Amino acid sequence: MPKTERIGFTAKQSREAMEGEEGKQEPQLILAHKLFLLTHPDVPDIEKVPIREEVLGSLKASEMAPLCGRLAAEGVMEVSREDLEAMRARIEEELKKIDEKIADAEENLGESEVREAHLAKSLLYIRISDKEKALEQLKVTESKTVAVGQKMDLVFYTLQLGFFYMDFDLISKSIDKAKSLFEEGGDWERKNRLKVYEGLYYMSTRNFKKAANLFLDSISTFTCYELFPYDTFIFYTVLTSIISLDRVSLKQKVVDAPEILTVIGKIPYLSEFLNSLYECRYKSFFTAFAGLAEHIKLDRYLYPHFRYYMREVRIVVYSQFLESYRSVTMEAMAAAFGVTVDFIDKELSCFIAAGKLHCKIDKVAGVLETNRPDAKNALYQATIKQGDFLLNRIQKLSRVIDL
Template identity: 80%
Template sequence: MDGGGDEGQQERHLVLAHKLFLLARPDVDDLSKVALRAEVLDAVKSDDMAPLFESLTASGLLEPDAALLAEMRGRIDEETRKLDEKIVDAEENLGESEVREAHLAKSLYFIRVGEKEKALEQLKVTEGKTVAVGQKMDLVFYTLQIGFFHMDFDLISKSIDKAKNLFEEGGDWERKNRLKVYEGLYCMATRNFKKAANLFLDSTSTFTTYELFPYDTFVFYTVLTSIISLDRVSLKQKVVDSPEILAVIGKVPHLSEFLNCLYSCQYKSFFAAFSGLTEQIKLDRYLQPHFRYYMREVRIVVYSQFLESYKSVTMEAMAAAFGVTVDFIDQELSRFIAAGKLHCKIDKVAGVLETNRPDARNAFYQATIKQGGLLAEPHTEAIPCH
């Protein structure tokens, strides 16, 4: 867990954030939690994260230890005093760039020990002493990392806007490309999967944001968001045939089958791969809040694709294609038809599905009429895949 931001090295506080997320999950087994608790405590101790230690003991995730807390607090006070001395020395004896460096060092120290408000305040002070656009951008990236650690979406959103404004003054392509991945992650974490997919796809060949996550995790997110956002032609062109994605998709269990079985209409294998991926989606701190929504959206995509080939099809044939029971398909489709998500109707007596896809003009007219109603439509809960 040493360092962060080097190539291939995830920022250590984001590694810690994922462990904290797993530690709080009821579906992680107790034995794993014993190991996680030890790793979290090591991380907290190695960075003197006194504020985090206090909140973790208050919530019962770690055992209270007054002596340890006092030691950490003592070291933070001592180090802050030294950093302040360096700032005074730089102001009295050195130039502007050294003053900025001394303030930046204090900002990074507050980030390290997990003093969120002090870190943000100190980053603002450092920004006031920063002239170069690239260096200002780097301060925004530090702020974004704090935002993702705390899942502070307001801070993330404001920082992304700030970064975009900075780019109007200049800024290099490398940082612009990095920002796309940060914004994509924000969009995914706030359920804007379509925008996330577009931003991720723009970054597959320029990815350098190892501080956020490894490249195979990036590909996992790209495939997941693309499947529910792109039409078949775009999916083939941008994802199925992408050399960058092909190079690593095999590293993520079930992901290649999930993508390719959907594209090649092998629905039974697709569902098997999908159920294999559900655990990984559930145990991802950015995706877990959208788990049910995502499960539902994927099934709408796959049922729509299946039904597109038919004017009418028996329920039995569809159930057989998906490797599920007729009852299951009946329940699933009834729910999606009622919600206006699938264009077909069920003839219960004949056991047949009739598709009634509206033509483009009619669809546009219907969409215009229903726009207000659709926004207010309640989420239907997902049924777990069989």
């Protein structure tokens, strides 16, 4: 992309976007986003000062002694020994009370009370961010659980823990476990929630096509406010759809979707990014793209795939432009995108060499000539190849029969 002036999407705006629906998103996931911003190389030090204060306040409020110790060891946060010891003492006191409740429930009460006491202990370990003990206690709670819906809720707790630590192995296993539980039963509300969790997992592991399909299926049934606000969900849905859907599907499922239209205007640059692409206003698209890039950089799920996503979007927009022409001058294309001819030359050269764009550059004439693969010819070649394979198999079979 060409150099543009830095469009001010700050860490504060990113923080507010992720906390859009106050009181509904899981505090641990809000904290995870703040910790991400705190260690982000592109966030200025002056913006990290209030974030550090907020993080320290959250750590103390939730008694996150295990996490405090780790962050202090990594040099991310400074936590005094007195504060750590005080937190650990309060945790021990809470655990002692819960253990007493468990013992009392096992001796004097029923199975449901025993399960509730064990669940309270699981939630305590999740709250203080003790991953190993939380997972261990969730297994104990599951052994005391009979109802499929309650078992599913335990899986959702595990998934939230997985997203806090970005433990994709744990997330993948938990999603598989949830799907196996649904074979025993399960309500539609939890099934729809699982789609969002699964979509977030696929987006975080760079499978944008599967993520887009799952997000689009969940637009009208979204209830996963514990993961992120609805605005953020629409942001992810639009981003993944743009590089996954064809033009017709994008129009039907995204551009004209009423659920998206009600929200998209609240997210900076997103409406212009989507609509300028569909309406072939490429100069406006690049401007919106530059602004949106700042937002993507400050998202903990998308940041690892920032360069990949930026490349894929450019391939989509260049392919769309070239589809309209048999040949076009480099100067005309550069003018359409509001960039220099040299920039277009470098961009297209890389993508052509990688086999991502079907065209060739006539440098002398300054012309781009498209050489889109003929669908009929490709089908013919595939048929010939399959026919040759079948003949070889028949010949081998005939030799065996002759023997």
